[in-house]
Amino acid sequence: MNAAQFQIQLIAVLAASSCALLGVFLVLRRMVMMSDAISHTVLLGIVLGFFMTGDLASPYLVIGAALTGLLTVTLVELLFRTRLVREDAAIGLVFPALFSIAVILVSRYAGQVHLDTDAVLLGELAYAPFDRLVILGNDLGPVGIYLMGGILLLNLAFIALLYKELKLATFDSGLAVTLGFAPALIHYLLMGLVSVTAVSAFEVVGSVLLVALMVAPPITAYLLTDRLPRMLGLSVLFGAAAAISGYWLAHWLDASIAGSMAAMAGLFFGIAWLLAPQRGLIAIARRRKQQRWEFAQTMLTIHLLNHEGLPEAWQESRLEHFQEHMRWNPDFTDQVVQRAVSQRWIERVNGHLELTDEGRQRARVTLSS
Amino acid sequence: MNLLQILHDLLFDYTLRTVALGAASIGIVSGALGCFAVLRKQSLLGDAISHAALPGTVLAFLLTRSKEPLVLMLGAVAAGLVGTLLILRIVSSTRIKYDSALGFILSVFFGLGLMLLTFVQHMPDASQAGLDKFLFGQAATLLQRDVVTMMALGAIVFLLVAIFWKEFKLLSFDPEYAASLGYPVRGLDILLTTLLVVSIVIGLQAVGVVLMSAMVIAPAAAARQWTNRLGVMVALAAIFGALSGVSGAVLSSLTPRLSTGPTIVLIICNVVVVSLLFAPNRGLIWSWARRRRNRRQLHQESVLLDLYTLASQHADMSHPHTTAVLQAMSAGQTDAGRNLQALAGQGLVRAESGGWSLTTAGAEEAQRLLSAASAPAGAERISQAMQGEVGL
Numbered sequence: 001m002n003a004a005q006f007q008i009q010l011i012a013v014l015a016a017s018s019c020a021l022l023g024v025f026l027v028l029r030r031m032v033m034m035s036d037a038i039s040h041t042v043l044l045g046i047v048l049g050f051f052m053t054g055d056l057a058s059p060y061l062v063i064g065a066a067l068t069g070l071l072t073v074t075l076v077e078l079l080f081r082t083r084l085v086r087e088d089a090a091i092g093l094v095f096p097a098l099f100s101i102a103v104i105l106v107s108r109y110a111g112q113v114h115l116d117t118d119a120v121l122l123g124e125l126a127y128a129p130f131d132r133l134v135i136l137g138n139d140l141g142p143v144g145i146y147l148m149g150g151i152l153l154l155n156l157a158f159i160a161l162l163y164k165e166l167k168l169a170t171f172d173s174g175l176a177v178t179l180g181f182a183p184a185l186i187h188y189l190l191m192g193l194v195s196v197t198a199v200s201a202f203e204v205v206g207s208v209l210l211v212a213l214m215v216a217p218p219i220t221a222y223l224l225t226d227r228l229p230r231m232l233g234l235s236v237l238f239g240a241a242a243a244i245s246g247y248w249l250a251h252w253l254d255a256s257i258a259g260s261m262a263a264m265a266g267l268f269f270g271i272a273w274l275l276a277p278q279r280g281l282i283a284i285a286r287r288r289k290q291q292r293w294e295f296a297q298t299m300l301t302i303h304l305l306n307h308e309g310l311p312e313a314w315q316e317s318r319l320e321h322f323q324e325h326m327r328w329n330p331d332f333t334d335q336v337v338q339r340a341v342s343q344r345w346i347e348r349v350n351g352h353l354e355l356t357d358e359g360r361q362r363a364r365v366t367l368s369s
Numbered sequence: 370m371n372l373l374q375i376l377h378d379l380l381f382d383y384t385l386r387t388v389a390l391g392a393a394s395i396g397i398v399s400g401a402l403g404c405f406a407v408l409r410k411q412s413l414l415g416d417a418i419s420h421a422a423l424p425g426t427v428l429a430f431l432l433t434r435s436k437e438p439l440v441l442m443l444g445a446v447a448a449g450l451v452g453t454l455l456i457l458r459i460v461s462s463t464r465i466k467y468d469s470a471l472g473f474i475l476s477v478f479f480g481l482g483l484m485l486l487t488f489v490q491h492m493p494d495a496s497q498a499g500l501d502k503f504l505f506g507q508a509a510t511l512l513q514r515d516v517v518t519m520m521a522l523g524a525i526v527f528l529l530v531a532i533f534w535k536e537f538k539l540l541s542f543d544p545e546y547a548a549s550l551g552y553p554v555r556g557l558d559i560l561l562t563t564l565l566v567v568s569i570v571i572g573l574q575a576v577g578v579v580l581m582s583a584m585v586i587a588p589a590a591a592a593r594q595w596t597n598r599l600g601v602m603v604a605l606a607a608i609f610g611a612l613s614g615v616s617g618a619v620l621s622s623l624t625p626r627l628s629t630g631p632t633i634v635l636i637i638c639n640v641v642v643v644s645l646l647f648a649p650n651r652g653l654i655w656s657w658a659r660r661r662r663n664r665r666q667l668h669q670e671s672v673l674l675d676l677y678t679l680a681s682q683h684a685d686m687s688h689p690h691t692t693a694v695l696q697a698m699s700a701g702q703t704d705a706g707r708n709l710q711a712l713a714g715q716g717l718v719r720a721e722s723g724g725w726s727l728t729t730a731g732a733e734e735a736q737r738l739l740s741a742a743s744a745p746a747g748a749e750r751i752s753q754a755m756q757g758e759v760g761l
Contacts, residue, residue: 096583100631212476262480
C-alpha cells in the first residue's frame with residue numbers, strides 16, 4: 001500500500017464517518033429523502049458560489065451550499081403547507097427543479113472550467129491525493145484529509161454539544177417543545193450540516209453516494225441495537241468498513257471507488273438483514289417456527305388438562321384423537337408429542353398421553369393469563 | 370426564428386423530430402402513470418426506481434453484449450422491480466421506515482450500477498460507448514429506433530392501463546375495499562408498479578436518472594389541481610407531460626448549450642406553479658379570494674347582529690344607533706362603518722340622522738342568522754317537542 005492509497009482510504013473513512021454520524025439522526029427522524037434532495041441541490045449553491053468567486057475551492061461555496069440546503073427545506077415546507085401536494089411529492093418537485101437550474105447554469109456559463117455535473121453526482125476519489133494543501137511552500141498533504149477531517153470534527157462537535165437536545169427532539173419532539181427546547185432549530189441545524197457535509201464531500205464521493213453513506217450504515221446499526229450511543233458507534237464502524245473494503249473492491253475491479261463503497265455498504269446491510277441476532281430474517285423465521293411448536297405443545301397440554309380426571313379422559317388422551325380433534329396431520333402430531341415428551345411436559349403411558357406436573361403447570365399458566 | 374419555421378423543423382428536421390417525439394412520449398407515459406404513483410403516496414418511488422434501474426442496464430449489457438434499446442430497457446425494468454420489491458420487503462420485515470428504505474435502495478443500487486458501469490468502461494473493447502447516457506440523459510442523441518422502442522413500450526403500458534382501468538382506480542383509492550370485493554390486490558399492485566417502472570425506464574435515456582422523478586410527479590401534481598376525476602387527471606397529466614416535452618425539446622434546440630432534460634423539467638415545474646396558483650377551487654389565489662369573501666361576510670353579519678341586539682331593546686326596531694356604538698361592540702375586529710355601508714347597499718340597514726337603523730329586510734335577515742346559528746340545538750327542540758312541551 002503506497003502513500004496515495006493510504007491517503008485515499010483515510011479521506012474515504014473520514015467522509016464515511018461524517019456521513020454515518022449524521023445519518024443516524026436522519027434515519028431516526030425520517031429525513032432521509034430530504035437529505036437526498038439536499039445532496040442534489042447543493043450543486044446550485046456550488047455553481048452560484050463559483051460564479052461569484054470564480055474559485056472552486058473558495059470557502060464561500062460552503063456557505064452557498066448551506067444556504068441552498070436551507071432553501072430546499074424551506075421550499076419543500078412552503079409547498080407542503082399549501083396542502084395541495086403531499087410532502088414526498090413536494091420533495092420530488094423541488095429538488096429536480098433546483099438541480100435543473102444548476103445543470104443549465106453549468107452547461108451554459110461554465111463550459112470552460114472544471115465544474116461538471118458528473119463530478120458532483122459521482123465524485124472521483126482517485127484524484128484526491130493530487131490536490132495538495134501547500135502553505136508557505138510546505139506541502140502538508142492532500143486537502144481532502146483536512147477538509148473531511150474538519151467536517152468530521154464539526155459533526156462530532158454538533159452531536160456532542162447538542163446530544164441531549166438531539167435525542168429529545170428525535171424521540172419526543174412534542175416534549176421537546178413543552179420543555180422549551182427548539183426542535184425546529186435543531187431541524188434546521190441538522191439540515192445545514194447535511195448541506196455542508198454534502199458540499200465538502202461531493203468531490204470525494206458524489207451526491208448520490210453520499211446518501212448511501214448516510215443511510216446504509218445507520219440502518220445496518222439500527223438492526224443490531226436499541227441504544228443511541230451504540231447505534232452511533234456501530235454506524236461509524238460500518239461506514240469506515242464500507243470505505244476501506246469498497247476501496248479495495250474498486251482497486252480489484254478497476255471501477256469507481258465511490259460506487260464500490262456504496263455497494264459494500266449495501267452488502268453489509270444485506271448481511272445484517274439476514275443474520276442480525278434479534279431482527280434478522282433468519283432469526284425472525286426461527287422465532288416464528290419456535291412459536292409455532294410452542295403454541296402446538298401448549299394446546300396439547302391444555303387439551304389434556306381439560307379432560308384430566310373425567311370419565312372421557314381415556315378416550316380424549318389417545319394419540320390418534322389429537323389428529324382429528326386439532327386437525328393436525330399425523331407427522332405434525334408426532335413431532336409435537338415428541339417435543340412435548342422430550343421437554344417433559346407430557347408422558348406416554350401405553351398409547352395414551354398424560355400430563356406431567358410441569359405440563360399441568362404450563363397449561364394452567366397459559367389459561368390464567 | 371418564427372413559429373412556422375419551428376413547425377417546419379418539428380416535422381422535417383430529423384434530430385428535432387426524433388427528440389420531440391421522444392420527449393412527448395416520455396411526457397405522456399410518465400405523466401399518466403405518475404397520477405397513480407402520486408395518488409398512492411408513492412411519489413418518491415419513481416426517484417428510487419430510476420436510480421435502481423442503472424445496474425440492470427449495465428448487467429443486461431454485460432450479459433448480452435448488445436446495446437439494443439429493448440434489451441437494455443428490459444434489464445432496467447428488472448432491476449427497478451427488484452429494487453421496489455426490496456424496499457417493500459425491508460419495510461415489512463424490519464422497523465426501518467419507508468423513507469430510509471427508499472434512500473437506501475436508491476443510493477446503493479445506483480452505487481452498484483456505477484461500479485459496474487466503470488468496470489465495463491475500463492474493459493479493453495470499446496463496445497460499451499454510450500451506456501453512460503442512461504446516467505444523465507442525452508435527449509439529443511436519441512435515435513429513431515430508440516423512439517420507436519419507447520413508443521411501442523408506451524403503447525403497451527397504455528393498453529394495460531385501459532384494460533385494468535377500473536381495478537387500478539379502486540386500488541389507488543381504496544385497496545382494502547378492492548380486497549374485500551375479491552380483487553387480486555397483490556397481483557394488481559405488482560402490475561401497476563411494473564407499469565410505473567416501465568414508464569420510468571422509457572424516459573431514463575433522454576432525461577436521466579436524477580430528473581426522471583420530476584417527470585413522474587410534476588404532471589400529476591399539476592393535473593390534480595384542476596380536477597377531482599381520475600380520468601380527467603390522467604388525461605391532463607399526459608397532456609401537460611407531452612406539451613412540456615415538446616416545448617422543452619424545441620427550446621433547447623433553438624438555444625445553444627441548453628440541455629433538453631433540465632429544460633423539460635423546468636417547464637413542467639412552471640406548469641405546476643401555475644396550476645397551484647390559478648386552478649379553480651383548489652388554487653391558492655382562488656382559495657385566498659374565497660377566504661377573504663367569507664371573512665368579509667362574517668364581519669358584516671356580526672355588525673348586523675349587533676345592530677339587531679341594540680334595536681331589540683327598543684320598542685321600535687328601526688331605532689337608529691351610531692357608528693361609534695357599533696364600532697365599540699365589534700371589539701376592534703373590523704371597521705364597522707365600512708360594513709354598515711356594505712349592508713346599506715344590500716338594503717339591510719338604512720342611514721338616518723341619528724345613525725343607522727335596521728330595515729325590515731335587515732331584521733328578518735338577522736332573525737334568520739340567529740336561528741341558523743342555533744340550528745345545532747335542533748335535537749334539543751325535537752326532544753322537547755316529543756315531551757309535548759313545544760310544537761315543532
